[in-house]
């Protein structure tokens with residue numbers, strides 16, 4: 001497609017999305033739930049077709065030398081297929097937030113003022129090559145009465161097309177507009193440029209991605225954004241930590257999945273406990289051949305570890321999304337908090353400690369979307385927080401912070417009931 005064709009194509013997509021959003025805003029809960037259940041049935045029924053489309057994507061991605069953690073993210077395993085369908089069923093079981101009226105109060109003038117929960121309208125989502133996001137995002141947008149334009153990572157295009165077909169089938173089966181969920185059918189990034197500059201059709205952009213994406217969006221976007229960006233997540237092991245808990249948490253936060261945004265990228269260890277905890281952790285990381293990039297002190301303690309390198313300041317700012325971990329020794333919780341507030345991407349940070357006051361200080365003073373005590377950063381996730389599913393994890397401060405579920409895709413408008421009152 002030429003740039004002119006892309007402009008025209010995206011304009012059409014936008015118009016269709018806007019029209020569909022009007023129908024979705026007034027769709028009843030039963031129809032929305034029916035659509036979600038039909039999509040779940042179709043996903044299970046067409047699992048072979050989805051696997052085949054995913055194989056096509058994986059072969060191209062392997063040919064292009066995509067990193068193992070990114071291939072892991074792109075892979076639609078049997079478990080991932082089952083989880084997508086279950087995720088939709090979980091969204092069905094969540095209460096419909098739309099139309100809920102709250103905070104009704106009589107004013108001295110006689111009018112009654114309250115708030116009604118309403119959809120945002122059209123949501124453009126730009127996300128990585130992770131096919132399950134297509135279904136999670138579609139499901140949440142349907143239930144919250146929005147329409148959505150989905151621009152997934154190029155490497156997942158075939159799988160996303162196959163999934164979009166099933167989503168449309170479910171919408172049509174429930175009598176809802178198929179255009180409520182559209183995927184951008186071209187991988188040309190010019191389409192992203194159009195998506196972020198059509199405020200007449202798109203109400204909110206949700207970008208899920210890294211620095212390149214956000215730099216472009218900050219320069220070009222004319223649509224408000226809820227930014228879901230990189231995860232430079234920390235675990236701080238305090239000198240009052242329970243060592244067994246520290247080992248489990250620091251291992252899980254790094255090694256459960258390398259390619260996700262809630263994976264730990266920097267480990268901070270209090271000087272007083274480092275000689276006891278770091279060698280034991282190194283044994284665990286050694287089983288996965290994790291490269292440790294330590295400051296001078298950490299390297300002295302870890303001497304002999306086969307995958308050891310020197311950390312530079314750049315490492316404190318790096319999201320590896322790989323089997324690499326930066327390690328720094330700090331004096332205490334104060335230095336840990338200072339380091340985190342200087343280098344974290346305000347996504348998710350955790351402390352391991354048995355000391356109540358330090359835990360509370362960490363919770364209050366670390367300025368991140370999720371702050372945890374004695375738990376793995378990998379828990380920062382909509383399913384794990386009980387939201388049913390997530391659009392992603394917002395590191396923005398306005399509108400929605402942390403895992404964004406149904407409520408994050410809605411807003412509140414004021415509703416006023418009178419009996420003929422006029423203002424004096």
Ligand SMILES: NC(=O)C1=CN([C@@H]2O[C@H](COP(=O)(O)OP(=O)(O)OC[C@H]3O[C@@H](n4cnc5c(N)ncnc54)[C@H](OP(=O)(O)O)[C@@H]3O)[C@@H](O)[C@H]2O)C=CC1
Pocket residue numbers: 126127128129151152153154155187189192193208209210211212213216227228229230231260261319391392393394395
């Ligand atoms: N907070 C959260 O919820 C999430 C955060 N992330 C973060 O995303 C990053 C990793 O994902 P990765 O796939 O590398 O992210 P990228 O930023 O490379 O890609 C994400 C999406 O943005 C598009 N994109 C990237 N750059 C541009 C650009 N300049 N112009 C137009 N479109 C662009 C990509 O398209 P294309 O396919 O063409 O490259 C893709 O669709 C990590 O930093 C991770 O932490 C990821 C998911 C969730």
Ligand SMILES: N[C@@H](CCC(=O)OP(=O)(O)O)C(=O)O
Pocket residue numbers: 073128130259260261262378379380381382390392393
């Ligand atoms: N919430 C997700 C991680 C968020 C996410 O989607 O991240 P990414 O793998 O970077 O696309 C999870 O816990 O797996």
